[in-house]
Amino acid sequence: MNNHCLPKSEKLCSRTAINRLFAEGSAFIVYPLRIVYRIDENSTAAPQFFINIPKRNFKRAVKRVYLRRRIREAYRLHKEILAEPLARRNQSIHLAFLYLDKNLTDFKSIEKNMIEALERLVQRTEPQQTTES
RNA sequence: ACAGCAGGACGGUCUGUCGCUCGCCUCGUGCGGGAGGAAAGUCCGGGCAACACAGAGCACCAUAUUUCCUAACGGGAAGCUAUUCGUGAGGGUAGAGUCGCGUAACAGAAAAGAACCGCUGCGCAAGCAGUAAGGGUGAAAAGGUGAGGUAAGAGCUCACCGGGCUUUACAGCAAUGUAGAGUGCCGUACGUCUUAUGGGUUGUAAGGUUAUGUACACCGGCGCCAUAGGGUUGCUCGCCCGAUGCCGGGGGGUAAACCGCUAGAGCCUUGUGGUGACACAAGGUCGAGAUAAAUGACAGACGCUCUCUUCGCGAGAGUACAUAACCCGGCUUACAGGCCUGCUGUAUUU
Numbered sequence: 001m002n003n004h005c006l007p008k009s010e011k012l013c014s015r016t017a018i019n020r021l022f023a024e025g026s027a028f029i030v031y032p033l034r035i036v037y038r039i040d041e042n043s044t045a046a047p048q049f050f051i052n053i054p055k056r057n058f059k060r061a062v063k064r065v066y067l068r069r070r071i072r073e074a075y076r077l078h079k080e081i082l083a084e085p086l087a088r089r090n091q092s093i094h095l096a097f098l099y100l101d102k103n104l105t106d107f108k109s110i111e112k113n114m115i116e117a118l119e120r121l122v123q124r125t126e127p128q129q130t131t132e133s
Numbered sequence: 134a135c136a137g138c139a140g141g142a143c144g145g146u147c148u149g150u151c152g153c154u155c156g157c158c159u160c161g162u163g164c165g166g167g168a169g170g171a172a173a174g175u176c177c178g179g180g181c182a183a184c185a186c187a188g189a190g191c192a193c194c195a196u197a198u199u200u201c202c203u204a205a206c207g208g209g210a211a212g213c214u215a216u217u218c219g220u221g222a223g224g225g226u227a228g229a230g231u232c233g234c235g236u237a238a239c240a241g242a243a244a245a246g247a248a249c250c251g252c253u254g255c256g257c258a259a260g261c262a263g264u265a266a267g268g269g270u271g272a273a274a275a276g277g278u279g280a281g282g283u284a285a286g287a288g289c290u291c292a293c294c295g296g297g298c299u300u301u302a303c304a305g306c307a308a309u310g311u312a313g314a315g316u317g318c319c320g321u322a323c324g325u326c327u328u329a330u331g332g333g334u335u336g337u338a339a340g341g342u343u344a345u346g347u348a349c350a351c352c353g354g355c356g357c358c359a360u361a362g363g364g365u366u367g368c369u370c371g372c373c374c375g376a377u378g379c380c381g382g383g384g385g386g387u388a389a390a391c392c393g394c395u396a397g398a399g400c401c402u403u404g405u406g407g408u409g410a411c412a413c414a415a416g417g418u419c420g421a422g423a424u425a426a427a428u429g430a431c432a433g434a435c436g437c438u439c440u441c442u443u444c445g446c447g448a449g450a451g452u453a454c455a456u457a458a459c460c461c462g463g464c465u466u467a468c469a470g471g472c473c474u475g476c477u478g479u480a481u482u483u
Contacts, residue, residue, distance in 0.1 A: 004151055004152065005151095005152070005153095006152065006153070007153090008153090008154090011425080012425075018425070050425055051425085052425075060173095060455075060456090061173085061455080061456055062454090062455055062456060064456095065429095065456060066456095069429055069430070070429095070430070072152095072153090072429085072430085073151090073152080073429075073430040073431080074430090076151085076152065076153095076430085077151075077152090077430085077431090107430070107431070111431095
């Protein structure tokens with residue numbers, strides 16, 4: 001069965017790790033989400049993620065909390081899409097989800113975007129055997 | 134019944150699947166707790182903590198009717214005075230002093246010791262002098278009405294009315310009110326100015342402990358005594374410290390963990406006192422503690438409100454505002470909907 005648990009070890013809390021992620025990571029957009037990621041080869045650690053809703057776009061804390069919870073739930077329910085291939089390839093990943101739109105969206109569309117984003121991540125992190133030995 | 138005024142209290146419920154966080158244990162597919170009335174704005178006042186602190190003057194900021202409440206407040210309660218809105222229940226605003234100085238747009242002759250027209254006297258006239266009754270302007274025009282008086286007029290004088298000041302009596306803890314007497318004293322607002330009271334700074338990322346660990350900041354003691362410099366609230370005076378030497382302690386950075394961190398001016402009930410804010414007594418009770426930040430996501434059902442309606446057990450739409458970050462007391466602002474108590478107006482019935 002799929003494991004939908006989301007313990008604290010899968011959250012990205014360290015300030016230095018986050019700074020490294022933004023300094024060295026790659027990014028793409030599945031609107032309204034912007035995904036920043038950084039791959040560690042030869043590591044068995046579980047993927048770590050965090051969510052950022054810019055205060056600039058949502059002044060009220062209620063709306064930021066609303067979005068953070070829905071994005072988190074979408075990730076929690078579908079993270080196996082990403083975790084399973086990474087574990088097979090001996091990779092670990094740091095992830096950041098940034099919400100770009102200035103309006104609220106419902107869970108259905110966030111879920112759809114999340115699935116698409118995770119599937120693209122799996123493709124993008126495919127190791128290129130042609131370049132590296 | 135409808136419309137409204139004031140005060141108070143509330144602000145969804147249940148089921149299933151998958152999760153988060155804290156605590157406890159019998160350590161598992163366990164049990165229990167888990168946002169608000171404003172948690173918000175960060176506008177006041179405290180607690181707590183660290184640092185600072187001889188003192189004087191000026192400056193700066195805040196407050197300013199009375200009595201009371203409170204740990205405290207710039208908050209609250211009950212009053213007082215003036216003014217204003219409402220038919221009304223009621224609501225809003227203002228409230229230390231004022232000798233001097235400044236400002237009062239436009240219009241108007243003039244915005245404070247006023248002469249444009251008018252009126253009166255003198256004069257042939259030009260004009261000079263007097264005059265605030267009347268006109269016109271304005272948000273505001275020198276208290277109002279009447280009589281006397283006068284060349285014409287004017288608190289110039291008098292009567293009554295309105296206001297101010299002084300004073301006496303009574304009521305009230307007081308602000309103040311009521312009544313009497315005296316005084317012709319009679320624009321208003323704002324600013325400046327004056328007086329009284331209060332004000333050290335920084336906020337839990339405070340601050341403390343542990344771990345890792347090194348080139349230097351910092352602290353203590355001794356020494357040196359001369360200036361640069363620094364601190365003391367912004368300035369002035371005054372005061373204090375004081376680089377480079379020696380000895381000892383130990384810091385920066387990473388920010389990892391823990392404490393601070395939730396039992397408190399706490400909450401609930403009852404009683405007593407008080408018009409009230411509130412106080413006191415007795416009994417009961419423990420109700421989040423996260424840290425890139427939990428308290429949720431999805432599905433369904435039921436409430437509640439509105440609209441449509443074939444008046445049905447129907448259909449559709451909506452279900453607010455706002456997410457703890459050390460903790461309390463207020464203030465301000467946002468809020469779908471109910472509910473309770475007292476009162477007002479209108480209409481109707483008996």
